[in-house]
Amino acid sequence: MTATIPSRSAEGAAAGPLAPNYHPLPVTLTTGEGAWVRDDAGRTYLDLLAGYSALNFGHRHPALVAAATEQLGRLTLSSRAFDHDLLHPFAEALSELARPVVAGAGADGPQPMVLPMNTGAEAVETAIKAARKWGYDVRGVPPERATIVVAAGNFHGRTTTIVSFSTDPEARDGFAPHTPGFRVVPFGDAEALRDAIDDTTVAVLLEPIQGEQGVVVPADGYWPAVRAICDEAGVLLVADEIQSGLGRTGTTFALELWGVRADLVTLGKALGGGVLPVSAVVGRPDVLGVLTAGTHGSTFGGNPLACAVGIAVVGLLRPGTFQERARTLGAHLHARLATLVDTGLLVGSRGAGLWAGLDVDPARMTGRELCERLLRLGVLAKDTHGSTIRLAPPLVIEADDLDLALDRLTQALR
Numbered sequence: 581m582t583a584t585i586p587s588r589s590a591e592g593a594a595a596g597p598l599a600p601n602y603h604p605l606p607v608t609l610t611t612g613e614g615a616w617v618r619d620d621a622g623r624t625y626l627d628l629l630a631g632y633s634a635l636n637f638g639h640r641h642p643a644l645v646a647a648a649t650e651q652l653g654r655l656t657l658s659s660r661a662f663d664h665d666l667l668h669p670f671a672e673a674l675s676e677l678a679r680p681v682v683a684g685a686g687a688d689g690p691q692p693m694v695l696p697m698n699t700g701a702e703a704v705e706t707a708i709k710a711a712r713k714w715g716y717d718v719r720g721v722p723p724e725r726a727t728i729v730v731a732a733g734n735f736h737g738r739t740t741t742i743v744s745f746s747t748d749p750e751a752r753d754g755f756a757p758h759t760p761g762f763r764v765v766p767f768g769d770a771e772a773l774r775d776a777i778d779d780t781t782v783a784v785l786l787e788p789i790q791g792e793q794g795v796v797v798p799a800d801g802y803w804p805a806v807r808a809i810c811d812e813a814g815v816l817l818v819a820d821e822i823q824s825g826l827g828r829t830g831t832t833f834a835l836e837l838w839g840v841r842a843d844l845v846t847l848g849k850a851l852g853g854g855v856l857p858v859s860a861v862v863g864r865p866d867v868l869g870v871l872t873a874g875t876h877g878s879t880f881g882g883n884p885l886a887c888a889v890g891i892a893v894v895g896l897l898r899p900g901t902f903q904e905r906a907r908t909l910g911a912h913l914h915a916r917l918a919t920l921v922d923t924g925l926l927v928g929s930r931g932a933g934l935w936a937g938l939d940v941d942p943a944r945m946t947g948r949e950l951c952e953r954l955l956r957l958g959v960l961a962k963d964t965h966g967s968t969i970r971l972a973p974p975l976v977i978e979a980d981d982l983d984l985a986l987d988r989l990t991q992a993l994r
Contacts, residue, residue: 605951605952605955605960605962606955607619607625607955607960608620609625612627612639612640613638613639613640614638614639614640614974614976614977615627615630615638615639615973615974615976615977615978615981616639616981617639617960623958624958625955625958625959625960626958626959626960626973626977626981626984626985626988627639627960627973627974628954628959628960628961628971628972628973628985629960629961629962629970629971629972630854630972630973630974631849631854632791632823632849632962632972633791633822633823633824633826633828633849633850633935633972634848634849634850634852634854635850635853635854635974636826636827636828636849636850636853636854636902636974636975637850637853637854637893637896637902637974637975637976638854638974638975638976638977639854639974640854641853641854641896641976643892643895643896644853644854644855644889644892644893644896645855646892647888647889647891647892648855648856648885648888648889650888651666651884651885651888651889652885654884655884656883656884656885657880657883657884657885658883658884659879659880659883660877660878660879660881660882664884664887665884666884666887666888666891667696667882667884667887669887669891670694670696670882670886670887670890670891671694671696671882673890673891673894673895674694674847674851674860674862674890674894675691675692675693675694675862676691677832677894677897677898678692678694678833678845678847678862679691679692680832680833680836680841681819681821681832681833681835681836681840681841681842681845682841682842682843682845682862682863682864683817683841683842683843683863683864684841684864685841685864690864690865691865692862692863692864692865693862693863693864693865693867693868693869694860694861694862694868695710695860695861695862695868695871695876695881696858696859696860696878696881696882696886696887696890697848697859697860697861697878697881697882698857698858698859698878698880698881698886699737699848699857699859700736700737700822700846700848700849700859701736701737701738701739701742702859702878702881703822703846703847703848703859703860703861704736704737704739704742704785704820704822704846705737705739705741705742706846706861706871706876707783707785707818707820707844707846707861707863708728708741708783708785709871709875709876710844710861710863710867710868710870710871710876711726711728711782711783711785711816711818711844711867712726712728712761712782713870713871713875714782714816714867714870715781715782715783717870718866718870719782719814719815721779721780721782722780725780726761726780726781726782727761727762727763727778727780727781727782728745728761728762728763728781728782728783728784728785728818729762729763729764729765729773729776729777729781729783729784729785730745730762730763730764730765730784730785730786731764731765731766731767731768731773731786731787731790732747732764732765732766732767733747733748733767733790733793733796734746734747734764734767734785734786734787734790734793735748735751735787735790735791735792735793736785736787736820736822738751740755740759741759743755743758744758744759744760744762745758745759745762745764747764748792763776763781767786767790767793767796767798768796768798768799768802770801770802770805770806770809773806773809774809774813777809777813777815781813781815782815782816783815783816783817783818783843783844784806784809784810784815784816784817784818785818785820786806786817786818786819786820787819787820787821787823787824788803788819788820788821788824788829788833788834788835788837788838789823789824789829789834789931789932789935791823791824791935791970792823792964793937793964793965794930794937794939794964794965794968794970795930795931795932795935795936795937795970796930796937797930797931797932800838802838803835803838803840804838804839804840806840807840807841807842810843816843816844816867817842817843817844818842818843818844818845818846819833819834819835819840819842819844819845819846820846821833821834821835821845821846821847822846822847822848822849822859823849824935825845825847825850826847826849826850826851826893826897827850827897827902827903827906827933827975828850828906828932828933828934828935828972828975829906829910829932829933829935830903830904830906830907830910830932830933830934831903831933832897832900832903833845834932837932842863843863843864843867844861844862844863844864844867844868845861845862845863846859846860846861847859847860847861847862848860850893851890851893852886852889852890852893853889853892853893855889856885856886856889857886858886858889858890858893860890902975902976905934905975905976906933906934906975907933909934909977909979909982910931910932910933910934910935912979912982912983913931913934913936913971913982913986914929914931914936916983916986917929917931917936917938917986920938920989920990920993925990925993925994926938926939926940926993927939927940927941927967931971934971934972934973934975934977935970935971935972936970936971936972937964937968937969937970937971938968938969938970938971939967939968940967940968940969940993941967942966942967945967946963946966946967947963947964947965947966947967947968947969948963950963950969950992950993951963951969953992954988954989954992957988957991957992958988959985959988959989959992973985
């Protein structure tokens with residue numbers, strides 16, 4: 581199957597009232613089911629982006645659609661001025677799911693605390709606020725001196741505070757004055773991280789695997805070393821699992837690949853099942869507990885509709901079926917990508933589970949050009965940082981469909 585790319589303006593968007601803050605591939609989607617989507621001309625495509633992992637369970641997963649539909653007939657919003665009947669069940673379910681990756685929350689440890697929000701960026705902002713307040717109230721950092729160590733190549737969102745510590749000029753430039761209080765060190769360099777911590781440091785904030793940077797996986801010893809450094813210094817470890825979490829890497833959380841627990845874990849994207857924005861911070865109760873009434877909030881955070889879908893998402897993950905699919909199909913994905921590297925069609929590939937970053941020889945084509953070729957062949961993917969593309973198929977993808985997509989990738993590269 582081939583698809584003809586319709587013409588667009590030089591800026592990549594049709595003229596009209598929509599702000600041009602995206603440069604989408606020239607396709608207009610209308611319906612989706614599982615790993616497949618259809619455009620307004622009736623052409624079908626395999627979705628290998630899955631909403632940057634927001635669609636881990638595919639388009640319109642029946643259990644998630646049913647949960648949302650049922651809740652739409654009952655109650656959609658109460659605001660946190662009042663409780664509703666799904667708020668505490670959602671917190672309970674997510675707390676238990678995250679217990680294996682929250683510090684001190686073993687079988688006999690305290691139950692992790694949950695603070696529900698909406699978007700991933702809001703979850704990260706919440707974690708930053710909690711870490712700073714914990715630093716002042718508990719660690720004893722002097723007022724207005726708190727610092728957080730982050731990694732170069734990070735992507736944690738696009739709010740003013742978060743882009744202040746981005747190292748991507750496109751995300752950062754033009755939005756100054758930037759928020760102070762962050763120190764940037766190379767990703768994967770534990771000793772540089774150790775050297776950046778001092779008496780003002782309240783937390784280290786990292787992605788287990790850097791998704792936007794091109795699915796960059798650190799060396800096996802990195803995360804255990806980071807945990808040990810944070811423990812020695814008495815600072816918090818905050819893991820951003822918004823893209824990597826909830827089954828994507830073949831484990832429920834990417835941190836489980838290294839057997840590491842964090843003090844705070846941010847979640848989003850797949851937590852809403854591709855139905856609506858749902859995010860949360862899960863962590864030690866003595867840390868999240870510093871955010872008392874009036875210190876933080878959200879009108880829509882933890883709304884009934886979000887909780888209904890979130891509970892259904894946890895229910896899908898609890899048996900481990902999706903994690904096993906990501907492990908099994910992911911091994912096949914990475915084996916086939918390694919063959920493309922060996923034959924010279926790719927410069928490199930890396931990843932974990934059903935998540936991969938692919939490097940193309942920039943002398944042959946850009947990542948954007950490869951994605952446009954894939955689009956013509958009925959496959960959706962997304963480029964990042966010039967000559968790199970990311971693959972993140974829904975965890976429901978069938979093995980035959982994954983092979984079909986990889987066959988078309990091979991064709992596009994040739």
